Amino acid sequence: MAALVVAIFMGGTVGGVRTSDRVRPVPVIRLAPCTCPPRYDLWGDQRACPSPRELAVARSMDMPVAIRSACVTIGFLSAAGAVAQGYPTKAVRLVTDGSAGGGGDVLARIVVAELAKVLNQQVIVENRPGAGGTLAPPVVLRAPADGYTLLQITVAAAANVTLRPNLPYDLLNDFSAISQVASGPAVVVVHPSLPVRSIKELIALTRARPGEVNYSSAGTGSSTFLGAELFNHAARVNLVQVAYRGGAPALVGVVSGETAVMFSPLGSSLPLLNRGALRALAVTTSGRVPAIANVPTVAESGVPAYEFSNWYGWFARAGTPGDSINTIQSALVSVLGRPNVAQRLSDLGYLPVGSKPGEFAAYVKENVDRLRTVLQPQRRPGGAR
Numbered sequence: 327m328a329a330l331v332v333a334i335f336m337g338g339t340v341g342g343v344r345t346s347d348r349v350r351p352v353p354v355i356r357l358a359p360c361t362c363p364p365r366y367d368l369w370g371d372q373r374a375c376p377s378p379r380e381l382a383v384a385r386s387m388d389m390p391v392a393i394r395s396a397c398v399t400i401g402f403l404s405a406a407g408a409v410a411q412g413y414p415t416k417a418v419r420l421v422t423d424g425s426a427g428g429g430g431d432v433l434a435r436i437v438v439a440e441l442a443k444v445l446n447q448q449v450i451v452e453n454r455p456g457a458g459g460t461l462a463p464p465v466v467l468r469a470p471a472d473g474y475t476l477l478q479i480t481v482a483a484a485a486n487v488t489l490r491p492n493l494p495y496d497l498l499n500d501f502s503a504i505s506q507v508a509s510g511p512a513v514v515v516v517h518p519s520l521p522v523r524s525i526k527e528l529i530a531l532t533r534a535r536p537g538e539v540n541y542s543s544a545g546t547g548s549s550t551f552l553g554a555e556l557f558n559h560a561a562r563v564n565l566v567q568v569a570y571r572g573g574a575p576a577l578v579g580v581v582s583g584e585t586a587v588m589f590s591p592l593g594s595s596l597p598l599l600n601r602g603a604l605r606a607l608a609v610t611t612s613g614r615v616p617a618i619a620n621v622p623t624v625a626e627s628g629v630p631a632y633e634f635s636n637w638y639g640w641f642a643r644a645g646t647p648g649d650s651i652n653t654i655q656s657a658l659v660s661v662l663g664r665p666n667v668a669q670r671l672s673d674l675g676y677l678p679v680g681s682k683p684g685e686f687a688a689y690v691k692e693n694v695d696r697l698r699t700v701l702q703p704q705r706r707p708g709g710a711r
Contacts, residue, residue, distance in 0.1 A: 413473060413650045417448040420640070421466050422478040423459035429573075429591060429674070433508060433638055434478050436670050440661040445653075458547045460486055463495045471643040473650030477501065481636050484693035485547045488701045498694065501641040503687035505655045507662070508676040510636035511592045511611045512553045514624065515604040517583045525561075525608050525627035528587065532563040540566040542576035542588040549636035550576055552697065553589030553610055557624065559700045560632040580604065591636065592617065593675025610634040617675065637693075638676075639686055651683055 420438060424430030431453060438449040454462040459482045469475035487497055495501075514525065522528045532539045543551040546569060554565055568585050570576040573594060580588040581603050588595075589610060596617060598604045608624045609615050612633045624632045640658070642651055661667055662678040671678055681689070 413647075413653055414445055414447045416474065417450055418445070418473070418654075419450050419452055419469075419475045420478055421452045421454055421462045421475065423455060423462035423480065423483070424453060424478075425455035426453045428455070429510070429593060430478065430480060430638060432674065433671065433676060436667060437507060437658070437661055440664060440667055441657055444657040444660055458486060458490065458545065459483055460490060460493060463493075463497070463501070466641070466643055467495050467500055469643060471645035473642055473646045473654070475643070476504070476654065477641040478507070478638060479641065480638055481549055481552060481693060482547050484690060485552055485697045485701060487694050488698045489547050498691060500644050502644050502646055502651060503683050503690060504640040504642055504651055505658050505683065506637050506639045506679040506681045506686045506689065507658060508638045508671055508678050509611075510549070510638065510676055511609055511615050512549065512589045512635060513592050513595055513599075513609050513615075513618065513621065514557075514587065514607040515580060515590050515595050515599065516587050516607060517580055517585075518602070518605050519583060520586050520605075522607065523605070525622075525624055525629060528607060529561050529563055529628065532565060536564055537566060539587065540568045540585050542579040542585040542590075543567050543569050544573040544576050545569050545571070548573070549591065550589050553634045554587070555700055556634050556697075557589065557629070557632060561629045589634075591675060596675060615677075617672070635677075637679075637689075639690065655680075655683055 420434060422430055422434050424434070431451065434451050438451055442449045452465075454465055459479060462479060463477060463483070466475050466477040483497055486493060514528070516522060516528070520531075522531055528539075541554045543554060545551065546567070550573060551567065551569070554567065557563070558565055565587060568579065570579055573591065576585075576588060577590055577594055577598070579585045580590075581598060590604075592609070592615060595604060595606075599606050599618070606618060606621045608622050608627045609618065610624055610633065612623065612625065614621070614623060640654070642654075659680040662671075662680040668678050
């Protein structure tokens with residue numbers, strides 16, 4: 327700052343006007359150490375600024391408005407730099423419950439690549455898959471509540487509250503919601519040989535052949551399981567689960583005809599739908615999905631109480647400073663609003679969200695309560711089913 331002020335006084339250009347043409351030479355002002363508290367130092371942390379006496383001297387010499395304005399601008403720019411030096415000051419770790427290369431992992435890496443640019447810090451994705459998504463939360467719970475270890479989980483975490491009552495953590499009390507990053511619509515798909523072309527026909531077939539029509543899932547507690555079980559509850563039918571070790575084998579099961587139905591993530595099933603390997607009956611969201619706008623929703627197909635989508639959300643450990651949570655949430659909203667990010671997520675079948683912490687916390691609790699109503703009768707002591 328001192329160098330710039332000296333340049334102005336010695337003769338330079340301000341706004342395209344030679345300062346030497348407008349002001350007479352004046353002595354260079356000596357800058358005394360700032361006596362302001364660091365937190366309110368508008369000139370920047372540990373930077374020199376004119377004392378009140380020196381500012382009075384400058385004014386007495388009829389310092390031009392342009393020069394005084396330049397000094398004030400420098401002060402505010404320095405303040406902005408001081409703010410930027412706050413959280414985060416080091417790399418941030420995002421622990422996800424998805425496996426490397428899986429849908430949640432790909433989603434996380436698309437987001438953090440842009441988030442790192444906004445935060446000006448590295449954001450590292452750490453995969454902790456397994457045990458129905460219950461291995462990732464304890465990692466964050468063991469870390470300090472300083473905002474440098476975050477958690478990405480899905481709707482399965484809300485189901486685990488009921489399905490796995492002996493969890494080593496409390497989802498609603500041990501973590502602070504940051505934002506829902508995205509939702510993952512599902513589509514009800516059937517093997518082309520199944521004699522149904524609508525949800526109404528699927529319901530009729532299931533009721534005519536109770537216990538015989540089955541569905542593929544990636545395992546109890548997965549989004550593919552939850553979508554189907556919520557449908558059973560809302561439509562009052564009994565599609566029978568055939569659990570596979572993951573979403574890919576489950577999808578192969580319905581493509582091969584081993585199973586009849588699947589509530590499949592849209593991104594996974596869309597290429598197969600385009601090839602005619604599967605038939606779409608309905609999407610599970612409350613509204614139609616642009617990628618397959620000709621496919622109706624389950625609700626408009628005869629089950630008005632039904633709505634489901636997988637959500638991907640970020641959390642911090644409870645006790646994390648609110649300013650840190652707000653910084654991450656604001657950065658996420660900025661990233662999700664970028665056209666390149668929105669397009670990449672859309673291509674994978676995701677819908678960007680970017681909700682506020684309070685909104686997301688309420689949404690998670692609503693999910694926990696809703697899923698408890700459906701899943702409680704199915705749970706056995708110890709979490710077995």
